[in-house]
Amino acid sequence: MFFCLWSFDVKTESFSITEKEIDLIGKKIFINECGGKIENLTSWNVGTDFASLGIGHFIWYPSGKEGPFDEKFPDFLLFLEHRGTELPIWLKDPSKRECPWESRKEFMRNLQSPKMKSIQKLLTDTIALQAEFMVERLQTVLPKILESASNPHHIKRRFFRVAKSPMGLYALTDYVNFKGEGILRSERYNGEGWGLLQVLELMPRSPNSNEPMQEFVTCAVRVLTRRVENAPKERFWLPGWKNRLQTYISDL
Structure with missing residues (x-):
C-alpha cells in the first residue's frame, strides 16, 4: 500500500512512501x-x-x-x-x-x-496513523522554512536529498517534532536557532559524499552542541540528544 503524501509546486518534487515505512x-x-x-x-x-x-x-x-x-x-x-x-x-x-x-x-x-x-x-x-499525520505536516513545514531561508534554493535541495534517502523521512519528521522548524525568532539563544532550518543551512552546498543522512546527523550534532554552548544549563541533555540523532543512521 502506498500513501502519496508529497507534491510541491516549487519545481515540483514528489515521491511516495509505503505503509511499511510509515509504520x-x-x-x-x-x-x-x-x-x-x-x-x-x-x-x-x-x-x-x-x-x-x-x-x-x-x-x-x-x-x-x-x-x-x-x-x-x-x-x-x-x-x-x-x-x-x-x-x-x-x-x-x-x-x-x-x-x-x-x-x-x-x-x-x-x-x-x-x-x-x-x-x-x-x-x-x-x-x-499518527506518524502519517506528522509526515504530512512536512508539506506545510517546507514552504515556511523556504520563506525564512536566506538561500531557499539550496535549502530545498538539501531537504529533498535527505527526504529521498533511507530513513530520511523519519529523520525529518522526528527532528521537526523534536526541535522544531527553526523559523521562530523567539526560539533563539544568542541569536542562533536549533531547528530543521539551521541543520539544513549547515549541510554542504556541494555534497562531499553520497551519504546525506550522515551529513544531516553531523550537522544536527553541531547545531545542538552550539545550542548548549549558548545555554550551558542544557548540557545535561546533549548526550541523549546525540543518541537520538544516531537512530537516524543506525538502521542504514
Whole structure:
C-alpha cells in the first residue's frame, strides 16, 4: 500500500512512501517520545495549560482556553475520521472536542477514568496513523522554512536529498517534532536557532559524499552542541540528544 503524501509546486518534487515505512517511523518516534510506554501517550506537563497526546505530543486545550501553541489533537481526530477510524462515542461530535479536563491536577486525577482509557486505546491503535499525520505536516513545514531561508534554493535541495534517502523521512519528521522548524525568532539563544532550518543551512552546498543522512546527523550534532554552548544549563541533555540523532543512521 502506498500513501502519496508529497507534491510541491516549487519545481515540483514528489515521491511516495509505503505503509511499511510509515509504520517504522511511528514505532521509532513512539520509542523516542514515549519510551515505548502506552501510559506516556497521554500527558500534561507541569506548568502548561493543555494536555499533550500521542507520539507527536498533539496539544489539546480545555474549553475556553487558548495559548501560543497550535492545537493539533482536534485536527488529528478529523484526520482519523477521514481515514475511517472509529472514534470513542464521546469524541464523535466535532463541536464537543475540547479537552474534558480543566487543569493538570484534574487530568492526573482521571488517569484511570473511562475517557482517559479510551483515548489511550485510540492512540495505541493509531501509532502508524499518527506518524502519517506528522509526515504530512512536512508539506506545510517546507514552504515556511523556504520563506525564512536566506538561500531557499539550496535549502530545498538539501531537504529533498535527505527526504529521498533511507530513513530520511523519519529523520525529518522526528527532528521537526523534536526541535522544531527553526523559523521562530523567539526560539533563539544568542541569536542562533536549533531547528530543521539551521541543520539544513549547515549541510554542504556541494555534497562531499553520497551519504546525506550522515551529513544531516553531523550537522544536527553541531547545531545542538552550539545550542548548549549558548545555554550551558542544557548540557545535561546533549548526550541523549546525540543518541537520538544516531537512530537516524543506525538502521542504514
